[in-house]
Amino acid sequence: MLTERQLFILRVLIDDYIKHVEPVGSRTISKREDITYSPATIRNELADLEDLGFLEKTHTSSGRIPSEKGYRFYVDHLLPSLSMKEREIGHSELLFTEKVQEAEALFDQSAKILSDLTNYTSVVLGPNALDMKLKHMQIIPISSQVAVAIFVTNTGHVENRQIVLPDTIEPSELEKLVNILNERLAGVRLIELNTRIQKELSAVFKKHLKDYQNMGVFLDQLLLWSKKEKLFYGGKTNMLSQPEFRDLDKVRPLLDFLETRDLMEKLVSSSEKGLTIRIGTENEHEAMKNCSVINASYTMHGKHLGTISLIGPTRMEYQKVISLLDSLSKEMTNRLNDFSN
Amino acid sequence: MLTERQLFILRVLIDDYIKHVEPVGSRTISKREDITYSPATIRNELADLEDLGFLEKTHTSSGRIPSEKGYRFYVDHLLPSLSMKEREIGHSELLFTEKVQEAEALFDQSAKILSDLTNYTSVVLGPNALDMKLKHMQIIPISSQVAVAIFVTNTGHVENRQIVLPDTIEPSELEKLVNILNERLAGVRLIELNTRIQKELSAVFKKHLKDYQNMGVFLDQLLLWSKKEKLFYGGKTNMLSQPEFRDLDKVRPLLDFLETRDLMEKLVSSSEKGLTIRIGTENEHEAMKNCSVINASYTMHGKHLGTISLIGPTRMEYQKVISLLDSLSKEMTNRLNDFSN
DNA sequence: ATTTAGCACTCGCTCTTTAAGAGTGCTAAC
DNA sequence: GTTAGCACTCTTAAAGAGCGAGTGCTAAAT
DSSP states (O other): OOOHHHHHHHHHHHHHHHHHOSOBOHHHHHTSTTOOSOHHHHHHHHHHHHHTTSEEESSTTSOEEEOHHHHHHIIIIIOOOGGGHHHHHHHHHHHSOSOOOSHHHHHHHHHHHHHHHHSSEEEEEOOOGGGSBEEEEEEEESSSSEEEEEEEETTSOEEEEEEEOOTTOOHHHHHHHHHHHHHHHTTSBHHHHHHHIIIIIHHHHHHHOTTHHHHHHHHHHHTOOOOOOOEEEEOTTGGGGSGGGOSHHHHHHHHHHHHOHHHHHHHHOOOSSSEEEEEGGGGOOGGGTTEEEEEEEEEETTEEEEEEEEEEETTOOHHHHHHHHHHHHHHHHHHHHHHTO | OOOHHHHHHHHHHHHHHHHHOSOBOHHHHHTSTTOOSOHHHHHHHHHHHHHTTSEEESSTTSOEEEOHHHHHHIIIIIOOOGGGHHHHHHHHHHHSOSOOOSHHHHHHHHHHHHHHHHSSEEEEEOOOGGGSBEEEEEEEESSSSEEEEEEEETTSOEEEEEEEOOTTOOHHHHHHHHHHHHHHHTTSBHHHHHHHIIIIIHHHHHHHOTTHHHHHHHHHHHTOOOOOOOEEEEOTTGGGGSGGGOSHHHHHHHHHHHHOHHHHHHHHOOOSSSEEEEEGGGGOOGGGTTEEEEEEEEEETTEEEEEEEEEEETTOOHHHHHHHHHHHHHHHHHHHHHHTO
């Protein structure tokens, strides 16, 4: 268990390091007005904190920098109360240029705003369209063999794909099929269409469709969902201006990471509501070992839809960033719910 | 006018510089087997070529590097015949993983292949969907006030947007409107829909639609095209491994440029068929002053659809890249035309 | 009239040395 | 328990030496 003084010193040190991005020595800390101990005393405390794993040295006679454990402790126990939150909230409303009409524009702008305000990189993970409910579907033939299948969701999202029409299928049959699907499956989440069809509609098909046999492959093709959630970026290159990434060999993996969809999706996904912070190796990827990721989820009618995330160096300004992310995700939630009125 | 020998030396020098990315001195050139002159002679020629503006020095006693004018001359007059082209062509067919079904996947893969093969950055500018012809349109109400408008083109592309339904409009009227549009405007390019309606359909509307007056704003909203051509990237971060961009302050503007849609679109657009090369400042942007851009257009039924482009340092391997780009754009053209069979 | 050998000279790089500065850990005194 | 003092470590920046690549010019050779 840490003493009051240790807690205090740890917090002061991390605050200072976050601000100046340079190892902090005992003298620097002792210079603060609210500190009554001498540098020597502080040195002793620092040595203890280092032994406990909260601090590190860059070399034998350097000042201290926070370790990953230090940051974790700082984030969990030492963050100043989010009292300044109020001030920021007023802000974020103003930041959206004019009124944002479509959800995509909202996501895009949110990411941009966040990265502009923080100078870090931000990502918004869009809602998974496949979780939306089918409003209407349609198949529009393009040529004798190719058609476009279109699915409109209750949220106004449109999924579409090209499909190959089997030779055997007749236009009238196709129409019947579409009618059945629309009648029976409206309101079903896209992702569930497949199972619902198999469970409930084979009888109906058998009754109304002539060559039901050949339909199987066609239906599979029609309902083979592949698209992933969309990602909206802000400040992709901001990492380049962070002092700890001044080195090309260190930024490269990071930028490559940002460009790799799968990794980003995994990084930024979080089923949890609210706010999660992952520090350094907690992100479980080499390229992210010097970064922290903060995910905040936005919702619609209380349901988790997606996340807005910030990626920055481990010594990011947690306090500022957290309150920002918190208010921004709430603002997104508000606006999204406004859309649906 | 340059002498034979000057031409020869200029070409050898640029070839060497492109290969080794280091200033080339007289000794290096004289060491080549097919050179019979002494370093001193070459020094004289080099001085002349420098006076003529084809070469530069990095400092008073360094070897020479090509100037922008030098590269331009090299590209225009000195490029070895594209005899190796044949060899590459066989290649590019094989490089596509399995069969590519949709156009988007083709563009994406082409960009990836190109950047993998060159280690530079590549961009494919997708076709402008607004140049495609309307196959079918539809308006699907989501709520009492919001609807989704969907336009399917003859190429199977789907454009969609959300629109606000005026209170005054009745469902039956909406249906009529859509029917009229589909009957009268099938085969018209999306971009032209607006003018066609204004020119030819006002009479029809007046006849069939009740509140034709209020329709104006609604139609404007419906046909307000904003989407731009899509961009597909490959090797976005490849520039980081180019020796001339080892410096962070030099890459930063470049990467920022790559992320700026407007600039990229302008950079990569070219109405010309075939292949265009822009070197350094010819790209008319500070961030691109040390880069060359090569655009190759791909077509469908002989019509220019879009471009596949390569962005690399001015000392890129023009020969290799040009032949690659040439065959790749042709391959894209082939495959696109196959789709439409 | 070219071409070439020779040579002095210029830069850029790398390596070493030096000195200054920041910071630590330890000891002994307060 | 706290602190002053001090030896020691490590980093950084600056200065200087030496090397190598390359040039430009001159004078001789072809």
